[in-house]
Amino acid sequence: MPSLLDSWKVGTLELKNRIVVSPMCQYMAEESGGPTDWHQVHYGSLAIGGAGLLMVEASAVEGRGRISTRDLGLYADEHTEKLAHITRFAHAHGTKIGIQLAHAGRKADVPGEIVAPSAQAFSDRYACPRALEVSELQDIVQAFVRSARRAIQAGFDFLEIHAAHGYLLHQFLSPLSNHRTDEYGGSLGNRMRLTREIIGAVRAEAGATPVGIRISATEYVPGGYDVHEAALFAAEFARDGVDAIDVSSGGNVPAAPPVYPGYQVPLAHAVRAAAGVPVIAVGMLDDAHLAEHVVQSGQADAVAVARGFLRNPHWGHHAIRELGGTPQPPGSYARAYA
Numbered sequence: 001m002p003s004l005l006d007s008w009k010v011g012t013l014e015l016k017n018r019i020v021v022s023p024m025c026q027y028m029a030e031e032s033g034g035p036t037d038w039h040q041v042h043y044g045s046l047a048i049g050g051a052g053l054l055m056v057e058a059s060a061v062e063g064r065g066r067i068s069t070r071d072l073g074l075y076a077d078e079h080t081e082k083l084a085h086i087t088r089f090a091h092a093h094g095t096k097i098g099i100q101l102a103h104a105g106r107k108a109d110v111p112g113e114i115v116a117p118s119a120q121a122f123s124d125r126y127a128c129p130r131a132l133e134v135s136e137l138q139d140i141v142q143a144f145v146r147s148a149r150r151a152i153q154a155g156f157d158f159l160e161i162h163a164a165h166g167y168l169l170h171q172f173l174s175p176l177s178n179h180r181t182d183e184y185g186g187s188l189g190n191r192m193r194l195t196r197e198i199i200g201a202v203r204a205e206a207g208a209t210p211v212g213i214r215i216s217a218t219e220y221v222p223g224g225y226d227v228h229e230a231a232l233f234a235a236e237f238a239r240d241g242v243d244a245i246d247v248s249s250g251g252n253v254p255a256a257p258p259v260y261p262g263y264q265v266p267l268a269h270a271v272r273a274a275a276g277v278p279v280i281a282v283g284m285l286d287d288a289h290l291a292e293h294v295v296q297s298g299q300a301d302a303v304a305v306a307r308g309f310l311r312n313p314h315w316g317h318h319a320i321r322e323l324g325g326t327p328q329p330p331g332s333y334a335r336a337y338a
């Protein structure tokens with residue numbers, strides 16, 4: 001079976017190992033959505049940290065789809081060149097870099113109107129969204145397409161559609177937040193329609209660039225979807241052409257599932273079996289031996305680490321060394337691993 005340290009392929013993309021830096025919002029962007037010095041330093045440091053794939057945080061496809069006014073965006077052409085500084089640095093150091101395309105829907109906390117599948121607030125701390133008209137949904141699809149185009153122009157190697165954690169696409173997928181009676185609500189086929197349209201349109205725009213999706217594979221509460229339904233929609237997304245599925249959970253309604261190292265791995269395993277495309281597992285996997293076990297046991301093809309990389313931006317090199325491999329940091333850092 002493969003090792004965490006082995007190379008792997010996502011679509012046409014060759015990755016030097018199966019360590020992924022999970023996307024993490026920094027809330028440090030300009031109010032106009034552009035990256036700041038923070039992003040250069042933060043992603044620069046992670047880009048030399050040993051991971052095969054560095055994911056840039058959830059980046060909004062529309063201004064009203066930002067979680068906060070300090071979110072990174074891909075909704076204006078001016079964002080493209082600024083993000084290109086980050087991708088150039090990653091590539092100069094042999095690291096592939098992806099970006100997450102996101103729309104917060106009813107979880108947006110920005111001035112002005114917010115939108116969702118149905119007029120139901122996430123909680124009493126959030127504004128009540130306006131339910132999107134069917135006629136507006138193609139604008140959302142096109143916002144994802146334009147952002148995908150900008151991301152590719154900026155040099156990103158991988159695009160990940162964010163359909164997890166209670167954001168807009170998850171809101172459509174879930175019977176807890178989608179109360180529509182038109183062709184975008186009700187049955188699972190209808191609830192996944194918008195996400196499938198976005199996958200199709202982004203896939204067409206992306207050409208050779210691989211496209212993945214992050215899903216929440218269970219909602220943990222009665223009335224929400226479970227892993228069996230998630231496996232069904234994941235398989236459909238794979239048929240629609242996603243090259244990888246990043247398997248997380250929850251976030252659409254308050255829930256407090258038991259969390260422990262590897263708690264989401266069984267979800268990744270189930271999705272992998274159903275969808276037949278590479279799957280990334282995530283969630284308290286920053287013990288190198290546990291991460292290695294997840295890959296070696298065939299439960300997932302790669303492991304994403306989030307907080308572990310905040311604690312130690314060079315977590316990848318440490319994991320490689322712990323597993324008996326040879327870290328290959330930039331020459332300036334080589335003496336630290338000699």
Ligand SMILES: Cc1cc2nc3c(=O)[nH]c(=O)nc-3n(C[C@H](O)[C@H](O)[C@H](O)COP(=O)(O)O)c2cc1C
Pocket residue numbers: 022023024025026057058100162164165214248282283284285286304305306307308
């Ligand atoms: C500071 C922070 C920001 C995050 N932002 C995002 C994000 O932009 N997109 C996303 O899908 N998940 C986001 N997450 C979730 C992580 O990607 C990851 O799934 C989660 O933290 C579990 O992994 P861990 O146990 O290795 O931290 C964030 C997590 C943290 C800690």
